Amino acid sequence: MELYEGGCELKLLETLEGHSDRVWSLAWNPVTAAAGTPLVFASCSGDKTVRIWENTPSHSASWTCKAVLEDTHTRTVRSCAWSPSGKLLATASFDATTAIWENVGGDYECVSTLEGHENEVKSVSWNASGTLLATCGRDKSVWIWELQPGNEFECVSVLQGHTQDVKMVQWHPSTDVLFSCSYDNTIKVWAGDDDDWQCVQTLGEPNSGHSSTVWALSFNASGDKMVTCSDDLTLKIWETDNIQMHSGDGYAPWRHLCTLTGYHDRSIFSVHWSSEGIIASGAADDAIRFFVENRDGLVDGPTYKLLLKKEKAHDMDINSIQWSSGEKRLLASASDDGTIKIWELASL
Amino acid sequence: MEDIFESSLHLEETHFEEGYSDGYKHGLVIGKEEAQQVGLRVGFEAGEELGFYRGCIEVWNFAIRVDQTRFSDRIQKMIKQMEELVEKYPVFDPESESVQELMEALRLKFRAISATLGMKLEYNGYPKMGQDPKEMGF
Numbered sequence: 001m002e003l004y005e006g007g008c009e010l011k012l013l014e015t016l017e018g019h020s021d022r023v024w025s026l027a028w029n030p031v032t033a034a035a036g037t038p039l040v041f042a043s044c045s046g047d048k049t050v051r052i053w054e055n056t057p058s059h060s061a062s063w064t065c066k067a068v069l070e071d072t073h074t075r076t077v078r079s080c081a082w083s084p085s086g087k088l089l090a091t092a093s094f095d096a097t098t099a100i101w102e103n104v105g106g107d108y109e110c111v112s113t114l115e116g117h118e119n120e121v122k123s124v125s126w127n128a129s130g131t132l133l134a135t136c137g138r139d140k141s142v143w144i145w146e147l148q149p150g151n152e153f154e155c156v157s158v159l160q161g162h163t164q165d166v167k168m169v170q171w172h173p174s175t176d177v178l179f180s181c182s183y184d185n186t187i188k189v190w191a192g193d194d195d196d197w198q199c200v201q202t203l204g205e206p207n208s209g210h211s212s213t214v215w216a217l218s219f220n221a222s223g224d225k226m227v228t229c230s231d232d233l234t235l236k237i238w239e240t241d242n243i244q245m246h247s248g249d250g251y252a253p254w255r256h257l258c259t260l261t262g263y264h265d266r267s268i269f270s271v272h273w274s275s276e277g278i279i280a281s282g283a284a285d286d287a288i289r290f291f292v293e294n295r296d297g298l299v300d301g302p303t304y305k306l307l308l309k310k311e312k313a314h315d316m317d318i319n320s321i322q323w324s325s326g327e328k329r330l331l332a333s334a335s336d337d338g339t340i341k342i343w344e345l346a347s348l
Numbered sequence: 349m350e351d352i353f354e355s356s357l358h359l360e361e362t363h364f365e366e367g368y369s370d371g372y373k374h375g376l377v378i379g380k381e382e383a384q385q386v387g388l389r390v391g392f393e394a395g396e397e398l399g400f401y402r403g404c405i406e407v408w409n410f411a412i413r414v415d416q417t418r419f420s421d422r423i424q425k426m427i428k429q430m431e432e433l434v435e436k437y438p439v440f441d442p443e444s445e446s447v448q449e450l451m452e453a454l455r456l457k458f459r460a461i462s463a464t465l466g467m468k469l470e471y472n473g474y475p476k477m478g479q480d481p482k483e484m485g486f
Contacts, residue, residue: 114463115463115466115468116459116460116462116463143463146422148420153464154420154422154423154464155460155461155463155464156422156460157460158456158459158460158463160452160456195422195425
C-alpha cells in the first residue's frame with residue numbers, strides 16, 4: 001500500500017471532554033460520512049451516561065456533544081453499538097440491562113430495555129443485517145436477541161460455555177456467526193440453525209490461543225481474518241476459509257495464523273482492523289500502535305509489522321480504539337482519563 | 349499350655365478393635381440418618397423447583413389458549429420445549445446422570461422465556477447461574 005512508503009504520523013485533531021468518569025467504549029455511526037452527512041459517534045462511560053458527538057461540517061476539526069443519554073442506566077455503561085441502519089443505538093451496562101435508543105428528531109429516546117443477564121453486561125453487538133443483537137457479561141453467558149416490529153426484542157438463545165466473565169461479543173461482518181472472548185482465555189465461535197445455537201469452535205491455548213484474558217476481537221474487511229488482543233501482551237491473527245464460509249454450509253473453522261509478540265508490555269484492551277487493513281491497538285500503557293501486513297518476502301504466510309507507535313496518546317489506560325468508516329483515516333480513542341481523542345493517520 | 353497373659357498383653361489392640369467396631373456401627377447409623385436428611389432436603393429442593401416450572405408452564409399454556417396471538421411462535425416453541433424437559437426429568441431416579449443437565453437446561457429456558465416476556469419473576473431456591481456449585485454452602 002502506497003501510504004506507508006513515505007512514512008506516516010498520527011495527528012491529534014481534537015481532545016473531547018465531557019464525561020465525568022472513565023470512557024469505556026465508543027462506536028461510530030456506520031451510516032454517517034457515507035452520504036456526506038457529518039460524522040457521528042457515541043461514547044459511553046463510568047459516569048452512567050452515553051454521549052453522542054457530531055462533527056460540525058464547517059470546521060473539520062470541531063466536534064460537539066449533541067446529546068447526553070442519561071437517567072436510564074443506573075451504573076457504568078460499558079459498551080455501545082449502532083445498528084447497521086444507524087437508527088438504533090444499543091448500550092450495555094453494569095446495571096445488568098441493555099438499553100435500545102432511537103434518534104427521534106435529534107432527541108434520543110430509550111425505546112426498549114433488555115433484561116436477563118444476572119449481572120454486569122460487558123458488550124453488545126449487532127449482526128450485519130441488524131436483525132440480531134448479542135450481549136455478554138460477567139455471568140459467563142452470551143445472549144442472542146431478535147429484533148421484532150415495534151423495537152421489541154425476543155430472546156432467541158442463552159448460550160453457556162465460557163467458564164469466566166465474557167468480555168466482548170462480535171458478529172462476523174457478513175455471516176450470522178457470533179464470536180465471543182473471555183477472561184477464561186478463549187474465543188468461542190457460535191453458529192445457529194434456526195433457534196438452535198451451539199458453540200462450534202473454541203480457540204484456546206491448544207490451538208495456539210491466548211494464555212490470559214482475551215479482551216477484544218476485530219475482523220478485517222473481507223471477514224476471512226480476525227485479530228484478537230489479550231492480557232498476555234500479544235495480538236493474534238486468525239484466518240478462515242472464506243469460500244467455505246459463504247457456501248451456505250454455515251460455518252468454516254478458524255486457525256491461528258500468527259502472533260505479534262514483543263510489541264506491547266502492558267495489557268491490550270482494544271483492537272480494531274480498518275477497512276484498508278491497518279490494525280490499531282489501544283493498551284494499558286497509554287499508547288496506540290498500528291500494524292500492517294508485511295509484504296516483503298512472504299515466508300510461511302503473511303506476517304505483520306509495526307507501522308507506528310504513539311506513546312502517551314492518553315494520560316491513562318486506553319479502553320477503546322475505533323476507526324471511523326469514511327474516506328479519511330480517522331480514529332477515536334477512549335481512556336480511563338475521561339477523554340476521547342480524535343486522530344488522523346496521515347502520510348508524511 | 350495357654351498363655352494366661354495372652355489377653356492382657358494384647359489389651360491395647362483389643363480395646364482398639366472394640367472401639368473401632370463400636371464407632372463403625374454408630375457411624376453407619378448416624379451416616380444413614382444424615383443421608384436421609386440430605387436426601388430429603390435435596391429431593392425437596394428439586395421437587396420445589398420442578399413444581400415451580402410446571403406451574404409457570406401451566407399458566408403460560410392457559411394464557412396461550414386464551415389468546416394465542418399474544419405469544420409469538422418462538423415463545424410458544426420455547427414453552428413447549430420447557431414442558432418436554434420437565435417431563436423428561438427423572439423424578440424417581442435421582443442418581444441419573446441427566447438430572448444436573450436437565451435442571452440447568454430448564455433454568456436457561458426459564459430465563460430466556462422470562463426475558464422475552466419481560467417478566468421479572470425469579471425462582472429463589474437455586475444458586476445463581478454464575479455461581480460455582482462448590483461455593484454453595486449447605
